[in-house]
Amino acid sequence: MTPFRKMHGLGNDFVVLDARRAELPITPARAAAIADRRRGIGCDQFIVMEPGRDGADVFMRIRNPDGSEAGACGNATRCIASLVAAETGKDRVLVRTIAGDLPVERLPGGLWRADMGPARLGWQEVPLAQKMDTLHLPLSRGVVADPAACSMGNPHATFFVRDLDALPIAELGPSLEHDALFPERANIGFVQVLDPGHLRLIVWERGAGLTLACGSGACAALVNAARRGLTGRRATVSLPGGDLVIEWREDGHVLMTGPVATAFTGTLDLEAYAA
Numbered sequence: 001m002t003p004f005r006k007m008h009g010l011g012n013d014f015v016v017l018d019a020r021r022a023e024l025p026i027t028p029a030r031a032a033a034i035a036d037r038r039r040g041i042g043c044d045q046f047i048v049m050e051p052g053r054d055g056a057d058v059f060m061r062i063r064n065p066d067g068s069e070a071g072a073c074g075n076a077t078r079c080i081a082s083l084v085a086a087e088t089g090k091d092r093v094l095v096r097t098i099a100g101d102l103p104v105e106r107l108p109g110g111l112w113r114a115d116m117g118p119a120r121l122g123w124q125e126v127p128l129a130q131k132m133d134t135l136h137l138p139l140s141r142g143v144v145a146d147p148a149a150c151s152m153g154n155p156h157a158t159f160f161v162r163d164l165d166a167l168p169i170a171e172l173g174p175s176l177e178h179d180a181l182f183p184e185r186a187n188i189g190f191v192q193v194l195d196p197g198h199l200r201l202i203v204w205e206r207g208a209g210l211t212l213a214c215g216s217g218a219c220a221a222l223v224n225a226a227r228r229g230l231t232g233r234r235a236t237v238s239l240p241g242g243d244l245v246i247e248w249r250e251d252g253h254v255l256m257t258g259p260v261a262t263a264f265t266g267t268l269d270l271e272a273y274a275a
């Protein structure tokens with residue numbers, strides 16, 4: 001049997017396995033089977049901790065419930081850092097992902113601040129299917145149009161709307177996620193600017209659908225809002241699951257501050273899930 005930890009960041013939930021001492025037989029299909037909310041444990045992302053090398057304390061492998069691998073998961077970054085910090089007594093942890101190294105530090109009050117790396121603003125970095133200004137994409141669906149896009153190590157499009165609650169997001173999300181403009185699909189954020197220091201955000205996540213919170217999505221939303229002059233470089237982002245504080249530093253890096261939580265721990269028989 002293999003131990004797992006069920007964690008979440010503002011309700012964006014994860015099954016966390018630890019493969020630092022021994023490799024685990026994980027395939028995309030097995031990750032998807034474990035992430036299934038009916039037949040498996042259920043989670044928004046399936047996270048495997050792998051050995052950190054060359055200065056990184058841990059490598060974090062991120063998979064969506066559809067089995068696809070992602071380059072960033074802000075909420076899981078805080079959760080994994082808190083696990084390593086608890087083991088080592090450190091207040092600063094370096095989490096490595098396929099998209100880069102993310103320094104995370106413990107703050108008072110059970111909060112963690114992750115440097116999510118630089119916002120990538122070029123069309124090829126998002127990536128988009130052709131050369132264009134990432135501040136205004138020629139994309140619309142139903143009542144939403146004219147998003148901005150950037151990457152936080154994963155692709156994000158941000159639509160600015162007047163009233164989040166009036167949006168049929170479950171309808172708009174899937175079709176936008178798979179639009180031909182996004183060769184690697186995209187996470188789709190819908191933002192209502194409450195004031196220059198406060199955003200409301202709901203994200204339809206690539207490979208996961210509607211989640212209660214999306215850390216990299218909150219980073220992308222603040223960056224895109226600041227690029228449009230709708231906010232300053234720092235704002236509170238209120239998601240259905242709670243608030244994150246996001247700051248787009250002058251050097252381009254994006255800092256994300258928020259909580260972590262463990263819901264329960266357990267063991268599972270990996271062989272019982274799709275090979």
Ligand SMILES: N[C@H](CCC[C@H](N)C(=O)O)C(=O)O
Binds near residue numbers: 064155
């Ligand atoms: N669905 C995302 C990965 C998880 C992002 C989110 N849970 C976060 O906290 O950043 C993607 O495919 O890029």
